Amino acid sequence: MADIRGILIDVDGVLRIDTDPIPGTIEALADLRRRQFPFRLLTNTTVRTRHSLGALLRRIGFDVNDEEIITAGAATAAYLRRRFPGQPCYLITTGDVADDFEGVPLTNGMDAKVVVIGGAEHNFTYAALNHAFRLLLNGATLVAMHRGKYWITAQGPTLDAGAFIRGLEYVTGKRARLVGKPAAPFFRAGFRSLGLPPEEVAIVSDDLLQDIMPAMRLGLTGILVRTGIFTEADLEAAQPDSVIDSFAEIGDVL
Secondary structure, three states, X not given: OXXXXXXXXXXXXXXXXXXXXXXXXXXXXXXXXXXXXXXXXXXXXXXXXXXXXXXXXXXXXXXXXXXXEEEHHHHHHHHHHHHXXXXXXXXXXXXXXXXXXXXXXXXXOOOOOEEEEOOOHHHOOHHHHHHHHHHHHOOOEEEEOOOOOEEEEOOEEEEOOHHHHHHHHHHHOOOOEEOOOOOHHHHHHXXXXXXXXXXXXXXXXXXXXXXXXXXXXXXXXXXXXXXXXXXXXXXXXXXXXXXXXXXXXXXXXX
């Protein structure tokens, strides 16, 4: 840990559950700020823009700037502008994340050339998924903001986009192009934003297989927290560099 000069931090299950901060995490992030220890929030959140997520985090007590947040939604919009410029896109998501898609033509018609799926919650209707299915059969490309299986809310474990993406892959025989975690370019965006090589960056997450291990393969130091979706069974599958009970302990680790 002596070589660590910056840190990438997951949000859901690490800093908060819904709108409730996990005890001690507000103070831990503020301590990083006081110590001038650079960080970025690297999150697969796809229901909020970077600005609205930043506003929420500040409202519940976190000292964070919008420029310190990297979301899978914004990364996906940038990917579409770069790889599919001007091509109509059918977007299945919820919240205000569509605001990040400035310059991307959005459509509900059969003219869509790209199908993009994020965390859509109640918008994962039969009609929406069947329309996506038909577009993919018609030649559209499938793009996944992330492959999250589930996350933890105040009501308990909650199904995420991964199940619906896997289902569309199964029925169409197409493989989704992944943008958010665990895609390597998303982690690279994080440590490049810090201006540091991966060997000098740690990642903190509650997801060992989708976050920690892919980042460690790129050279980052992996710190797993026992909050959010973590279960002790995770440690039977792989070993991170460090395991802590909560992000509240990050100052002691670093």
